[in-house]
Amino acid sequence: MPRYNPAVIEPKWQLHWENNKTFRTPEMPSGDKVYILDMFPYPSGAGLHVGHPEGYTATDIQARYWRMRGKSVLHPMGYDAFGLPAEEYAIRTNTPPRVSTEQNIANFTRQLKMLGFSYDWDRCLATTDREYFRWTQWIFLLLFDTWFDLEQQKGRPISELPIPADVAAKGEDAVSLYRDKHRLAYQDEALVNWCPGLGTVLANEEVIDGKSERGNHPVQRMPLRQWMLRITAYGDRLISDLEGLDWTPGIKKLQADWIGRSTGAEVDFPIVPASEFSKWQSTRRGQAYPESIPVDVLRIYTTRPDTLYGATYMVIAPEHPVVKTITTPEQSAAVKQYCDNAAFKSDRDRTDGDKRKTGVFTGAYAINPVTGKPIPIWIADYVLIGYGTGAIMAVPAHDDRDFEFAKAFQLPIQCVVEPSKNDADRETILAGGVCFTGDGLAINSGSLDGLGTDAAKAKIIDELTASGVARQAINYKLRDWLFSRQRFWGEPFPILHELDAAGKPTGIIRAVDTQELPVDLPQLEDYKPHGRPEPPLAKADDSWLYVTIDGKRYRRETNTMPQWAGSCWYYLRFIDPTNTSAIVDRAKEKAWMPVDLYIGGAEHAVLHLLYARFWHKVLFDRGYVSHAEPFHKLVNQGMILGEVEYTGFQTASGEWVSAAHTEKGETGYVHSKTKEALNSISVADSDVTKSGDNFVLASDPSIRIDSRAHKMSKARGNVVNPDAVVTEYGADSLRLYEMFMGPLEATKPWSTTGVNGVRNFLDRVWRLMIDTHAEGNTLVDSIQDVEPTAEQNRVIHSTIMAVTRDIESLSFNTAIARMMEFVNFFTKESVRPRKGMEALILLLSPYAPHMAEEVWQALGNTDSLAYQAWPVFDESLTKASEIEVPLQINGKLRTKLMVPADSTAEQLEQAARGHERLAEWLDGKQIVKAIVVPGRMVNFVVK
């Protein structure tokens, strides 16, 4: 065969691997196992993006490498196919979602196979498979059957939930409702994010800036009865278990911050006339801190109980229940207007713009329980109903938001924390003129005076706990997970609502028997959202919608699960994809889990990983999995940007404007002085030159040109299609290039000439071994069965050493560079020992498997190299007998010296002192000190 032709070689080997089931994984690992997982893709209509193969190639290299090292490797692939985009695509193309999803999956599969990934395709699954979502529904029922025992910090079967005597006394229905309230999956009337544009409610995590993450539609808040998952119960464990994971500190922190655990205190402020305060105080002293909030108090949460003496007013959220009861008649009109306004505002409007504080006075007062003074109660939307108790004590002297609010409404500011003596603003802070949020010494605070912030916090909590006014409390930013969606293309809930004789729901719910799973989606002609919160499944035929069991009539739950559901546990199903009696076989689970390496995009750093960890912990508590955490090592691949573009700016009349004088306006770029709209002009590479730190127009250096790589997008027209790259350069070139671009985790721009460069390398490898003039795959004559020379051995063994080390540390770019050096070296050698050539092909095989197989065959092997032993290196052969050592004077490199590699420090120094070039430098100077690092360098400090 004359030339390297991937168009022939690649399909040949793909077919070979498929027919021979080369990458079939054993049911159970033999010896060491390694589970290498990709974040499975969403099979969109657009097909594979060049970002996908980046992570997939990295994991494939790992999988192929560890197979050659003799481990049992589990390396599966599947599809996350339920969810909004698939449904929107289906509506747009007027195809049923199941049909369009299957088409998209077929296309993705074709593309993935075209790239030669070594997945065990027999384990492929899609979250939309009935046999898959049967078990997603089963896990939901497990959540439904579990309550969280706070004492044990553990999920337990609902049947073990202690029922209080007073509830038990009220009968079976009361017990049933009590249980429902404690389940990990529960229904709640909650203020939800309703998105009319998508026709569904969204999780907090799916709302960004008051708009839907998907589609950027406005989101409103409205009360709706929804399914919730009690993820907050696992908040502490989700934080503390991060510790043992091999994730970057950044990602861990992101998760911990998202969960947002804070410790502080809940404090009751009585809403009573000042004259009755002491009476209230003495009643409280005699009792425990009440679990539910009494009618005569406003309960707040604070992380700064040490500043209680500085609380000069209170603020409650507009949705707070006491708004109705405490507002005075004089204020009621203003209050009503403010609250109505807030309700109509989306979160976007609330947080938009300059965040100027707004609010209204209720007319009511509460008593500060430490000073006994009445302080006014205000309503403001900067206090959120969903966090803490929905009410705060405002300490304007020591909280930025309270300070701004106090300034806006002329409320008193009382400093109670003294800043350090050398604080520049000390006097102003003490006078209440500037807000001070740092730690300091308590002042104007009764018994706390003189204590540091932490000590003051501890003391005030002790005192108030003793007098029944406060207690220590923990809060999370994380909210319970809103789990239902009003869309068609998702897993139906396996839940039945009991109906009375008149067909009205009784409020009693029951789980669908696990034997009846899966609950399939009904056939629907019209599944489009209609902008009302009634789910599309409600339009199903009665035969689907209504069920009679033991003479009782039920209506099916018509909400569906969010897209996250299926991806919360797919890694478990890969272990045992066809099991019909359990989510996964216990022994297999124990043998294969946890996932040893998990690679995917950083966009899943919070949501997917948090949700999956939560489900995994519930499965763990209930004894279905053997590890508390599913993903041991996590790596986020960086984004691949489009090619670098040079952009210049011109006025409407065609005059160039330097990029230094432009800024981003509302619709595009404008002149920073005149605000005149500018046109962005793409400038050719050849018309640009570098000047200082910037690029400028070659014809006019005063015009700065913007140079950057942009995100790939259809609108910009810079999307690179993997199909086209494979057609032009081959899959091995695409794989190799994506690994050669730079570190896996870095964001990096695409470069077509770069792809050409690695293709060039593969051509060189080919010519190094294959005689391009002969018929068939004949080796070049220079490959001979001889022992390598010492120099050749050095190259061979140091390459094996470096490539092995780099592959294990995921430094693929440097591993490829080492192989290029190997090829550059042996291209010049007229005798190429067969051993060395075989080693190179094995080293290269995880990166460019098709070509490697082809050359391996030409080298006379009949089997696939997929399970060939990885080359071993002899470290003693990697070392040269003589090395070049730099000689420095005062830390500056002056010359170099050839010495035997094993020279001692003394020998090195002697050799250096005798070096003639150095003598010139030492002339007339005195050597004060000599620093000698054997094998590294010599440095003389001279005067």
Place this chain on the structure above:
RNA sequence: GCCAAAGUGGCGGAAUCGGCAGACGCGCUGGACUCAAAAUCCAGUGUCCUUAACAGACGUGUGGGUUCGAUUCCCACCUUUGGUACCA
């Protein structure tokens, strides 16, 4: 604003522990081969000074510091990218 990551030639990037800055690739320049081109092979390629060589000076965002020696460690600042946004 806050959090995270990052700033090295014309470009992507490399440099286990603080020890020869710029591996490898792209691009560019020159040469060989060719009628010619492509392909291939060979050589060169951080900036500046000097006619040139030898050599020298400078050089890892900026300014300081620690050190015999700093891309690497410390402090301050600037810029870029990503995330996040009133969580009391």
